[in-house]
Amino acid sequence: MKKLFSSILWSFRLAWKTCPGTLVSVALSLAVIACIPLSQSLLIGNTVSALSGSNGGTAWIYIVALALVVGINIIAKRWVISNMLILKSKVNYRVHCMLNNRLSTFPLSDIGSTKSQEDIRAAREAISKQELQVHTMSVMTLVSAFAMVLLLCLNIANVSIVAAIFAALCSLPLSIAMVILAKRDYAIYTLMYEDYRAENYYLDNLMAQSRAQELHLMRASRFFSQRVASWRRRAAGRELSLESVRGIISIVAGLLCSVLLFASLYFLVDSGANISYVAGSLIGIIACVDATQEVGYSFGQIINGALSVQQFRRVCDSDTYDHVSEIKTSNPNHENISKIICKDVSVQYEGSSSFALKDINLELMNNQMIAVVGASGAGKTTLINAILGITPIAQGSITYKGASSESKYNMLANVGLVSQ
Known part of the structure; x- marks a missing residue:
């Protein structure tokens, strides 16, 4: 409360x-x-x-x-x-x-x-x-x-006080019905949105030109169209169920309201x-x-x-997370940025028992173009994120212009990145 x-x-x-x-x-x-x-x-x-x-x-x-x-x-x-x-x-x-x-x-x-x-x-x-x-x-x-x-x-x-009480109660049945329906609406519409999301996934695959051609070649178009119909049918069933219950609850609430209204008028007349x-x-x-x-x-x-x-x-509004003021940078000249040094860098994600990267040694020189190549999941993005200071390293060190990458805000202020 x-x-x-x-x-x-x-x-x-x-x-x-x-x-x-x-x-x-x-x-x-x-x-x-x-x-x-x-x-x-x-x-x-x-x-x-x-x-x-x-x-x-x-x-x-x-x-x-x-x-x-x-x-x-x-x-x-x-x-x-x-x-x-x-x-x-x-x-x-x-x-x-x-x-x-x-x-x-x-x-x-x-x-x-x-x-x-x-x-x-x-x-x-x-x-x-x-x-x-x-x-x-x-x-x-x-x-x-x-x-x-x-x-x-x-x-x-x-x-008549009794008539006033019944008059006040007249507003309750429909209000309570709306509370019940609101809770049911929230639960049902949440499920309906999930159904529509699944339907849209299959529908988008059927309608996208390149993907539609692939599905046709693989003879999978019929399967996807059936899945669209299945998810749409499921959502429609939920909606029909919701509306049928809405009608029943509204009828019951209306009848109760009529009884209470009759009681209020009866006591009014009875009071003279x-x-x-x-x-x-x-x-x-x-x-x-x-x-x-x-x-x-x-x-x-x-x-x-x-x-x-x-x-x-x-x-x-809470103090759970600290506030950081605007990043202050030294705006170094390009020619003063000499190199980035990765020494025995290892990265381990939270909850993982193994290292995503292990004992990486790398020197990135000024004006040098480097390609980071590897299979999917090899750790290319992890390495870049570690150099930027976005992903914390478990072992080793990364220095940038003589400063540790753990000074993350100074690091990010002097690095530009365009992701794929």
């Missing part, structure tokens, strides 16, 4: 620093939307009361006011959607810049480790999943929905409420249910977004 609140506060600080005006605009618009069901309930109740009392002039005033409220509701919702997209876009740009700037100051000793690579990959995925960018908006949407239900139920509680009050409460409850049915998705985004925030902050 502490991590959840910490993630929420961090998201709000990020949104405030990125676009404070848009954040305030969204908050104010959601506050207006939260008051709409209560306003509709009161206006409809007063309209019915005025019409039943043959007070046509007053009824028209309430009807005009009701039309204005409906118009404000539509405008506010569109305004919120537009500003949320703006805020999401700006936050997305900012977090990309934050991560890229952080990686530019990452120590070489850390960036090559398995743990740091896992953390960096998780931070990238946190951005690509878009949960981090909408975390603040999900929290604000959830708070707005809670305020909406609370305001309406407080008004109903003036007549007049027809105008019951009519207004009915419209207000339906408006609340309609407005809060997507709250389940917002709740799921808050939980998932908190995890994404933690993954992002582990790289960008």
